[in-house]
Amino acid sequence: MSTVHAGQEEQPLGSYGHFQLLARVPVRYADVVVEKWQSTQTGLTVLWANVDSPLVNGYITVASEVFDDSGVPHTLEHLVFLGSEQYPYKGVLDSLANRAFAQGTNAWTANDHTAYTLTTAGVDGFLRMLPVYLDHVFYPTLTDAGFTTEVYHVNEKGEDAGVVYSEMQGRENTAGDLIELKTQRMLYPPSSAYRSETGGLMAALRVLTIDAIRRYHARYYAPHNTAVVVCGPLQREALLDALAGVEERVRAKGDAHGPQGPPGWCRPFLETGSAKVPVIDGRRLEGDGTDAADPPAGDPLRRRVFIEFPEADESVGEVQLTWVGPALDAWLENHALDVLHAYLTDSPVSPVQQAFVEREHPVCTDVYFGTTERAGAAVLTALFSSVDAARLDALDTELVVLLREIAEKGLDMERMRMVLRRERLRLLSQIETRPADALSDVLITDFLYGRRDGRDLEPAFDEMRRFDALDQYTSADWAGLVRRYYVDAPRLVVVGRPSAALAESLKRTTRERVEQRRAELGEAGAAELRETLSQAQAKNDTPIPPGMLESFAVPRSETIAWIPVGTAASGPVPPFVTAPVPQTELDRAVAQHLERDGSAPPFYLQFDHVPSRFVHIMCVFTTAYLPHPLRPLLSLYLATLFSLPVRRLNKQGEELSYEQVVRALDDVALDYDAALGIGSHFAENVAVEIKVETSQYAAALGWLRDLLWGSIFSVERLRVAAHKLVQSLPEQKRDGRAVSWALTRSMLMSSGDSASLANSVLTQATAMPNILSVLHESPARVVEEMEDIRDTMLRPDLLRVSVAGDILALKEPRSTWQREFLPSDMHVPHPQPVTLTWAAEVSSELGKRPQRRGLICALSTIESSFAVFTTRGLTNYKDPDYAPLVVTITILNAMESFLWRYIRGAGLAYGATIRSDPEAQHIYFSLYRAPDAAKAFVEGRKVISALADEKNPLSIDQTTLESAISSLHYSVAESEGTVGAAALESFVDTIVKRTSKGHGQRLLAAASKVTLDDVQRCLVRYILPLFDAKSSVCAVAAAPSAVDAIQRALEDAGYAMERHEMPTVSTPFHSDSESDATSGTESDDV
Secondary structure, eight states, rough: OOOEESOOOOOOOOOEETEEEEEEEEEETTTTTEEEEOOOOOEEEEEEEEOSSSSHHHHHEEOOSSSSSSSSHHHHHHHHHHHHHBOOTTTTTHHHTTTBOOOEEEEEEOOSHHHEEEEEEESSSHHHHHHHHHHHHHHHHHHHHHHHTTTOOOOSOOOOOOOHHHHHTTTSSHHHHHHHHHHHHHHHHTGGGGGSSSSOHHHHTTOOOHHHHHHHHHHSSSSEEEEEEEESSSHHHHHHHHHHHHHHHHHHHHOOOOOSSSSSSTTTTTGGGSSSSOOOTTTTTTTTTOOOOOOOOOOOEEEEEEEEEOOOOOOOEEEEEEEEEEOTTHOOOOOHHHHHHHHHHTTTSSSSHHHHHHHOOOOOOOOEEEEEEOOOEEEEEEEEEEGGGGGTTTHHHHHHHHHHHHHOOOOOOHHHHHHHHHHHHHHHHHHOOOOOHHHHHHHHHHHSSOTTTTTTTHHOOEEEEEHHHHHTOHHHHHHHHHHHISSSEEEEEEEEEEEEEHHHHHHHHHHHHHHHHHHHHHHHHHHHHHHHHHHHHHTTTOOOOHHHHTSSSOOGGGGSSOOOOOEEEESOOOTTTTOOOOOOOOHHHHHHHHHHHHOOOOEEEEEEEOOEEEEEEEEEEEEETTTTGGGGGGHHHHHTTSSSOOOOSSSSOOOHHHHHHHHHHHEEEEEEEEEEEETTTTEEEEEEEEEEEEGGOOOOOOOOHHHHHHHHHHHHHHHHHHHHHHHHHHHHTHHHHHHHHHHHEEEEEEBOOOHHHTTTTHHHHHHHHHHHHHHHHHHHHHHHHHHHHHHHOOOOGGGEEEEEEGGGGGGSSSHHHHHSSSOOOOSSSSSOOOOOGGGGGGBBBHSSSSEEEEEEOOOOTTEEEEEEEEOOOSSSOTTTTHHHHHHHHHHHHHHTHHHIIIITTTSSEEEEEEETTTTTTEEEEEEEEEEEEHHHHHHHHHHHHHHHTTSHHHHHEEEEEEEHHHHHHHHHHHOSSHHHHHHHHHHIIIIIISOOOHHHHHHHHHHTTHHHHHHHHIIIIIGGGGOOGGGEEEEEEEEEHHHHHHHHHHHHTTTTEEEOOOOOOOOOOOOOOTTOOSOOOOOOOO
């Protein structure tokens, strides 16, 4: 067998040591080569992609097939990290990873595999960590004590606990998880592993044993069932050399069974009962081993079942439809379906969005179509979110009627050609923005379902040739696809209905189970449980020998291959900002390119040059000058920005309908968005973004001009968007993490001045229905307010612009802004630029001096709790304590470090994190999926107090400090890990953080000088106040059954707790508000 390497020559496949090269495929559109190797002795598969990046990404993948709901794959995933035969210490894997320019390790468990991940900055640490990681995967300790703390135990109060249990407790009764599990039950019989909940149901976790996990590991965690997938800038020979010791150890232990595995081995999913293609038959209620449908039966093409999920607000539900798709090796047909899904749903003018979402009274707020790989046949899914409760059962029939009409009338081939072109570009964009994810998804799928000999790897990466084939499809071809897989195919329909009664029932059941257990335990039983847990924790926390960590040398910073960014700026420099000064040849080349191109526009422009096929443009406006009553309308303004009628501000001045606008945008741009904030921060500013091919640069600027200043605020379009926003609120209120942060903002931010607070779920729950009422009663007032937003916010002096891409390939990077962007009638003499707004500048009095106050809210949709505690922090990113505090927090947050060990390791929460936010001048301690947030907080306070006390034996040593500084290298490299991220970081450093380009690498230099004394000082000065009610505030979202106990405990800790009731969301069509009322809100009732 032969294949083609990147240079187009023919070259025979070969071998290296015990590894045989099965396939070598050039991914030509990505300038990447992928290879598939397999050990002839152990059967270990290696899939390698040579990606240029500062990061090396590894995925140790095990095909994990299970035929029950015990959650063994998921629990085993957690236990692997507790030590191995050669490294028998909990936390040693992550502690070593932290010294390898990584930020610990991670893993996920999917329906068909478990992947153990490692990402390092640079190659050296990765290659040395790989054998350590594989020893944990193949030879974990799997102790009774580890099971007790990590998986499940009952604490002394009779409550269920454990890290895995806490995680599943936060998931099991969500609408999405309940609907997905019921779908699996309706499609697959017990002989199929696809039927199982691999994460584990809570009832099954309560009876699971460590022996069951050991048996599972012995069967599935073997080299012949494992792949090492690596994407990064490392040599294949170095990778295979790093595996040589692992191979030898496997052979020495007698575990080398070759590629075919031991006698009787069946390849998971492909050679078991899971390979059977599911059958959907609506003619009878009972299935062939599958769950029964709800009546009536009779329609052979429709099998429907209802499920309930706990929710006090019963206004909206969810609907998921499933069809059986093609076999996985039907490459062209599966690709065609992916394109068809985009055609149906990818924009406001797509057929399904127009029919169900883009209407004055939406049936739902969003629609997703997708394909899931399965042995036997793929599964096609359509998920409808926030569906009007009155329309739940009729929705699927309406969809099929729509799809039949599309097939009969024929598809819009002009739009289909545009979709095909955009999907090609999207693929190219993914290689730039997330190369490791894009490549590893394909490589993992090949390991799970591809032929062993590697023959499927080439067609898997042959997307561009398939696009060429799809370009030849006619309308009849596409219509045939719609009929074959959707209209004429049987469908499974799972209708998720919200139930307030179920929410109350779950609360009662949980309380009764705990009370009964407490009664059965008595004092003696509780004491025994306390002792059992204490002994397990003691065994798990056996100290790692210092020499084991110290002997693992930290790589040199110079081994990281940073992405070069050439930066230059144009226009007036805002306050607090230092204009970029050319430092490198690339900087100077960009600056000279700008200087040769006309005069500077009257606003700040920053150009960041990176190698790219695309140009990403971001316009950032401060909201500082928005009148207070207008702030709650920002959600509506931003939601409609790209889907309103427009009067073009070019010479022609034509007026376009919203459909014409969306079609034109889709033809020009790959992506576009408008939101509060840059990423997840700096949310007092509006960011409007568009990404285009380099050749569309001028067109993109013209469209930005027309969208910002030429939009026509159509009442019909405003009503459509407002209805969607109102209808999405119940779903937003189900998110415990989002609600806890919204409660936090309600205390820390000024209700009149903060745009982020005015557009949080707490404020929008009352403001948006009010806005919708005014849109029906006095729509002209809302139109006038939207125009006021435009007039007061979209000013050149409030604008900062980022242009990122191949700047040197733009013929007129600067003068195009003068010609295409500013409206010709806009008078801009010499604006004095205004700085972008930081959250600290719109803080409430409590935000400036956090103390004692606490809010707690009961959410019927969760069974755990989420919490945020806040204290004062640094005032800017240049503070001398910035690097020492970052290092201190990195030490505390590190995997298997203090918070991890004493909170997550004790089963008190699935996640516990401290974060510094100089923009808000706050420091946060957040808890994620905690059975009892107050207990986790109290334990955190004990740990921090002990660390801050120099006389306490619990302390931070030099090795821990070195590991944290090493781990920080990963954080910085990850933030600059792709060309787009590196360019954006340059802009954020300069304009948003008010530092200058290279902030991350300067942080690393400063971190290298941080001492243990610095860390101790930061603990006392900044972290300890976070756990003292006299200098902090708290916000908690919790299950109704846990609210009373959490509130009492936090009051005992010194907080003045208040209950917050989530407002009920209604969808008004008329309002009784007075005629002079504003459609926004200035109310403090959030």
